[in-house]
Amino acid sequence: MSQSKKFQPALPATPWMTNIMDRPLTSSPPIAVTETARRLTAGAQPAPGAALITRIPVRTRLRDVGLRPTRQRVALAEILFSHGHRHLSAEDLHAEAVTAKVPVSLATVYNTLNQFTEAGLLREVAVEGTRTYFDTNTDDHHHFYVEDENRVFDIPGAHVAIGELPPAPEGMEIVRVDVVVRLRPKR
Numbered sequence: 001m002s003q004s005k006k007f008q009p010a011l012p013a014t015p016w017m018t019n020i021m022d023r024p025l026t027s028s029p030p031i032a033v034t035e036t037a038r039r040l041t042a043g044a045q046p047a048p049g050a051a052l053i054t055r056i057p058v059r060t061r062l063r064d065v066g067l068r069p070t071r072q073r074v075a076l077a078e079i080l081f082s083h084g085h086r087h088l089s090a091e092d093l094h095a096e097a098v099t100a101k102v103p104v105s106l107a108t109v110y111n112t113l114n115q116f117t118e119a120g121l122l123r124e125v126a127v128e129g130t131r132t133y134f135d136t137n138t139d140d141h142h143h144f145y146v147e148d149e150n151r152v153f154d155i156p157g158a159h160v161a162i163g164e165l166p167p168a169p170e171g172m173e174i175v176r177v178d179v180v181v182r183l184r185p186k187r
Helices: 035-041 059-063 072-079 090-100 106-118
Strands: 123-126 132-135 143-146 151-154 181-185
Touching: 059 072, 072 106, 090 106, 090 132, 106 132, 106 143
Parallel strands: 143 181
Antiparallel strands: 123 132, 143 151
C-alpha cells in the first residue's frame, strides 16, 4: 500500500509556516514590502475595526464566506489582511506574493481578488477603465486618487456629503455610492 506524501514546503520550515491555515493573521510572516505597497500605505491610519480583521484566522474567514481555504487563497489573504486596511492592485499583490515566495500567477491573483470581492472580504475601487484597486476596508467610505502617483487612500471621516440621489430605475435598488476624488499637485 502506498502512503500519500505530506506536503513539504520548498523552503525550510520557519515558525510562521506552522499551522499556516489556522493561525491568526497577527502572526503573519515578515514579507518584504514592495515600493508600491509602501507608497500606498504610507501615512495610512487604521480604520475602525482594522484590528478585528487580523484576529480571525484566515481559514475561518474564508470558510465563513463560503470559500474553500486553498493554499493559494490562504497565502494571498495573509498578505492582503496582515497590514490592516490598505488599497492594492492585482499587480501590487502579485509582486508582494512573488517577494514572499508564494508561487502564484497574476491570473490567479486576479481570480482570487474577484472571489474575495464577491464574498464581501474586499471592496473594488475602480479609478480608471483599466486601473482597479482592492480595498481591505469594506465599510462605506470614499477615496482620494492621486493621478500622477496611481495612489488611492481613504477620505477621512464623513467629509463627503451625498445630496439627493435620483430614484433607481424600476426593479432596481441603489446598492452603494462610490466617490473617487481625483488629485494632482497644484500647478
